[in-house]
Amino acid sequence: MSSPKGTFMIVTKRHSLRIAAVGVISAASVALAGTAATAATPAPHPVSVSAAGPQKAVAAAAKITAKPSVNSVKAWQLFRVTGTTTGLKAGSKVTLQQKQRGHWVALPASTPIARNGSYSLGVKLGLKGKNELRIVQGTTVSPVFTVTVR
Structure with missing residues (x-):
């Protein structure tokens, strides 16, 4: 049987390993979700200037x-x-x-x-x-x- 001090060290090492693993998994899932979101967004269709309609008037100078x-x-x-x-x-x-x-x-x-x-x-x-x-x-x-x- 190990001393209480040794047990504490093992628990701390396991706990920090768990935190590191959760952090890596979270970062990977966020990166994948961002990639999926941009892939799901359709690219804008090019529109010709004449088909875009009238341009907004430039704000009148004060x-x-x-x-x-x-x-x-x-x-x-x-x-x-x-x-x-x-x-x-x-x-x-x-x-x-x-x-x-x-x-x-x-x-x-x-x-x-x-x-x-x-x-x-x-x-x-x-x-x-x-x-x-x-x-x-x-x-x-x-x-x-x-x-x-x-």
Whole structure:
């Protein structure tokens, strides 16, 4: 009869052999199942371009237009900037930016885009002189327009 320590060693060796055998069998069955699944999948038939039907239209490039209601205002006088958008989601916000010292600064003036793609934004400016402005939404930017504040 062997000592308890020897018995433990035998049991451990048998146990690790069982685990290794189960691991090898599992890996082999997964590999075979994957091969069978790809073999069962039929190859796609080649389709000519004319038989494929109309191609999906390329998504329209996002675009914003902007037009101020006036070209000149007194300081802090309310005016409107209106415009339309294409390729932008209704409900997303457009924001007014002003060029200050060579950098575009977002002003606290934004409004959501309507279902038809239009927007209307009330604006008050205090910097006297010629103000360069634009409307942005994400990376989409309108052409620059100017409003003179006197």
